[in-house]
Amino acid sequence: MEKRLYLAGIVTLLAGMVFGFEYEPYWPGTEIQNDNWLYLERDTDQLPMDADRVYQPVTLPHTWNALDTLETKKYRQAASWYRKNLMITPEQLKQRLYLRFGAAGQEAKVYLNGEELGAHRGGYSAFTFELTGKLKAGENRIDVWVSNKIKNDLIPQSADYNFYGGLYRSVQLITAPEVSISRKHFGGPGYRVWSEQVGDDSADMNVTVQVDNGSSKASSVTVAARVLDLDGRPVSTGRADVQVKGGETRAVDLKMDDVKNPRLWSPEHPELYRVEIALSQNGRILDSVVVNHGFRWFKFTADQGFFLNGKSYKLHGTNRHQDYYRKGNALPLDQHLADVKLMKEAGVNWLRMAHYQQNDYFVQLCDQLGILVWEEIPYVNKGKPELIEPVMHSMMKDLIEQHFNHPAIILWGMGNETWMKDRGDGYAHNYDLIKGVRDLVHREDPVRKTVFVIGDRNYASELKVVGLMDVFGYNLYRGWYGSTGYQSLTDRLNELHAMNPDTPLILSEYGAGSDLAVHTEKPRQQDFSIEYQNDFLESHLDQIEKLDWLAGANQWAFCDFGAAHRGDSIPHVNQKGLVTFDRQKKDAFYLFKSRWSTEPVVYIESPFWTERSGKPKKTYRVFSNMDTVEFFHNGRSLGKQTEGFRWAVTLVDGENTLLAKGVSGDVQLEHGFSVRFGDKEAKYLVRASAEEAANPASHLVDGNLNTRWGAEGEQTIDLDLKKISLVNGVKIKFYKGESRTYKLEIKGSSGGKKSTVLFAGESRPDAELQTFLFDRQQELRYLQVFAKGNNENNWNSYYEIIPIVTLEKQNKNLYETIGEEFAQ
Structure with a gap:
């Protein structure tokens, strides 16, 4: 048996060498079922009895919110139905069969041939249903109700962030x-x-x-x-002989030999051992699996920071949401x-998976490529403790069981920026809720x-x-929200440390928004x-x-992500x-890379700003980690620098060529x-419907x-403001x-085909420069003035059209308001 098990391990190792970072399922005999699904956008709890032709063909991963979250604040949060006609052979019926869903946002019910198999609550963890004894040879119909309604x-x-609906991971x-080794233990692998x-x-x-059994x-x-x-x-072995009752699932602990002189896992050297587990009877293998394992130890201290494998180690981190432009969270x-x-x-060695459990494959890659991980459940902002406690416990149990075997993970997170109030005895109203989940974590993971x-x-301290907590995180956006500048970060962190x-x-979050199209010589x-x-x-990195x-510290966030309510x-x-x-x-990617990566970097700020x-006289900054950088303008050297990397450049009319050359030893970039x-x-x-050389718009x-x-x-008259802006009106x-008055209609849009009428009426005859305020502030890039002519000769004649653009929002969205409150 041990020889067969060893050979299986060699085959697995060779497969890993050939395929690199291929997705590794938890068990052999796993088939991806992402093709030939049908989708029905119908908000009902009743199992549809419609013919397949009523449905829309889709391929998983799939979300119905890939586009509407980019177009409106009120994206679809409702129920939909998925269907798949699953073909089962007589051979397959001789074994146990399971259907595992990677995730369904935000809850699901699964039906087999019209009978409900079960339900799952929570939009980010996997769930499994056994089909054994319920299938028939030939076609079997799977129906799945999925809903992303808020409850x-x-x-x-x-x-x-957006609460995407759909079957957005693989089945x-x-x-x-x-x-066998259990295939249905809290959606996880069934082994630790x-x-x-x-x-x-x-x-x-x-x-x-x-x-x-x-x-x-x-x-x-x-x-x-x-x-x-x-x-x-082989460097360690263990075995146990057990009897398992009929219909029983039994946890079996193996006493394993210590591993001598282990090669340690770290982000710089993600060394992974392979652990092979086999279940046998009378020398015949019934079931076997292979799992990666990394040996590492770590310690968080209050006064000396973090230690990895016995050495002081600075956690250079970021946060990651799982969605992508026009795909939502349905990522391949x-x-x-x-x-x-x-x-x-970019040199990231530390990642917070915000604010929910993420894809099995993504965590696998963090093991293989080397990124330390903090993964958490989606307790965000609010929720009545007595109502959400059961689902919080089930989510945390799912998370730990499903991702326990990943050496990259070192922290389990229980919540983010939840609102707290004194329950009357000096403790937070959700104190017992948080403590209960914390206790669960410590029971489940030693x-x-x-x-x-x-x-x-x-108030979290008070x-x-x-x-x-073992570790506590603060989200500080000093210099972005509130009135304090970003130079106040150090003082605030030291204040929290003393408290x-x-x-x-x-520092679990810090960040500032940016747009590739927006540039200024006087940043605000x-x-x-x-x-x-x-x-x-x-400044924050310094x-x-x-x-x-x-x-x-974890910068917020590595990728721009969907947040439909925002008006940035x-x-x-x-x-x-x-x-x-x-x-x-x-x-900023290259700024971080120049600070965190050992790979050479030379990057001039900013190649997106091509019209000045x-x-x-301008100042150009270079992000670099090289020993010496030399800057050239139109082929002429402006000198070398070994630190700071800023050059004064006097641009000439027309084209200007900028070039930075970095040198470190024999490396040039x-x-x-x-x-x-x-x-x-x-x-x-600006563009007008009637213009010519003598009459330019x-x-x-x-x-x-x-x-x-x-x-x-x-x-x-069409105006392009060059970027989406906050517009209060037009002058x-x-x-x-x-006595001349002009008849006008003013429309605006943020970039889509649909324009909104913002003003319709006449000008006054008693002033040259007039202000036309909109009923409420608008987020616009395009303005159109439809000019109908004046009351004397039906003529239009204007000196200037001035959009009233501001950086100050009249109506802040929920999270800007929260951010400002936190910054006080």
């Missing part, structure tokens, strides 16, 4: 023998592998296997495991791989630590919640310029590195990413781009109140006349 006994109930058909005592000289090994008779079996090192040699596996590779390129997160407030001297702290808070984000993050007691420069998107929603690298105006400079640049783009936006445009009859200077 007061389900979490999350509100958050700064698996799994076969197993009658007596861990090490509690790890050192340079030796490490213990612990294995627990859930043996599932699907027969009606007791069965005597042998459970065996062996650990193979990176060269395929190759996008998960692309995301991890991007993070590794190795990982617990963490909870709050915003920029003191209401005793900080003391519950909680015995608890290790993490919440202007969404690339330059402000760069200044903000550079401050964080100087705080030795701080365990680590790109509506419906949270833009604080180092990369855009469709994974274009922003300047104003004064010709360069980055450059061209910039067009002119002393004047129209603030807005540009006179309407040139800032000169003495130049004008005119045309007879009904005309349209127009008319060609004057004692």
Whole structure:
């Protein structure tokens, strides 16, 4: 038996070498069932009896919110139905069969041939139903009800991200023998592998296997495991002979040999051993699995930061939401791989999976490529403790069981920025709820630590919640929300440290939004310029590195992500990413890479700003980790620098070529781009239906109140503000006349085909420059003035059209309001 098990391990190792980072399912006999699904967008709890032709063909992963979350704040939160006609052969009926769903947002019910198999609550964890004895040879119909409605006994109930609906991860058909390793244990693999005592000289090994007897008779079996090192040699073994009753699932613990001189796992060296587990009877293998295992130990301290494998280690981290532009959260596996590779390129060694359980494959990649992980359940903002406690416990149990075997994970998170009030005795109203989940974590996992997160407030300390946790996180957006600048970060962190001297702290979120199309020479808070984000993050990186007691920090967020309620420069998107929603690298990506990565970096800020105006003397900053950088303008060297990396450049009219060359030893790297400079640049783009060389529409936006445009009859004037802006109205200077009034209609849009009428009426005859305020502030990029002519000669004649644009929102969305409250 042991020889067969060893050979199986060699085959698995060779497969890993050939296929690289292929998705590794928990069990053999796993078939992906993502093709040939049918979708019915019908908000009903009643099982549809419609013919298949009524449905729409879809392929999983699938969400019905991939597009509407980008178009409206009120995206579809309702129920839909999925159907699949599953073909089962007589051979398959001889084994046990299971259907495993990777996730369904936010709850689901599953039916087989019209009979309900069961339900699952929670939009982020996997769930499994056994089909054995309920299938027939030939076609079997699977119906799945999925709903993303908000409910007061389900979490999350509100958050700064979208609650996508759908079957947005893979579905698996799994076969197993009658007596097997469990395929249905809380949606997880049915086996656990861990090490509690790890050192340079030796490490213990612990294995627990859930043996599932699907027969009606007791069965005597042998459970065996062996650990193979990176060269395929066995370094630890263990076995146990047990009897499992008919219909029983029994947990079997194996006493394993210690592993001598283990090669330790770290983000820099993600060494993975292979653990093989086999279930046999009378020398015949019934079932077997293979799992990766990494030996590492870690420690969070309140006064010295974080330690990995006995050495001080700075956690350079970020946060990750799982969605993508125009795909929602229905990501193919190759996008998960692309995301991890991007993070590794930037030098990320530490990731918070916000704010929910993420894809099995993504966590697998963190093991293989080397990123430490904090994973959490979606307790965000609010929820009545007495209503949400059951689902919080089930979510945490699912999370731990499903991702327990991943060495990358070191923290289990229990919540984010939840609202707290004094219950009357100096404790938070949700204190017992949080404590109960914490206790569950410590019962279930003897190795990982617990963490909870709050915003920029003191009440978690005052209401005793900080003391519950092994580690505590603070989300601080100083310089983005509130009136304090980003230079106040150090003082605030030191204040929190003094307030909680015995608890290790993490800066769990910090960030600033940016838009590739927005640039300024005078960056301001919440202007969404690339330059402000760069200044903000550079200051944060400097401050964080100087705080030795701080365990680590997680920038918010690695990728821009969907948040339909937002009205930022790109509506419906949270833009604080180092990369855009469709994974274009922003300047800040290279800033982080120059600080965190050992890979050489030279990058000039900002290649997205290719049109410049104003004064010709500009300052260009270079992000680099190389020993020396030399800067060139139009082929002429402006000198070398070894630190700071900022050059004064005097641009010339027309094209300017910028180039930076970095040198470290024998390594040379360069980055450059061209910039067009002119002393004047129209603030807005304008086009009119009647214009010619002598009557250009540009006179309407040139800032000169003495130049004008005119045309007879009904005309349209289209303005492009170049970016989505907050617009309160429009000012127009008319060609004057004692009794002349102009008939106007003003429309606006953020970029779609649909425009909204914002004003319709006449101008006054008693003023040249008039203001037309909208009923409420608008988020617009495009304005159209439909000019119907004046009351004297049906002529239109205007000197200037000035959109009233502001950076100050009149009506802030929920999360901006919360952010400002936390910053007080």
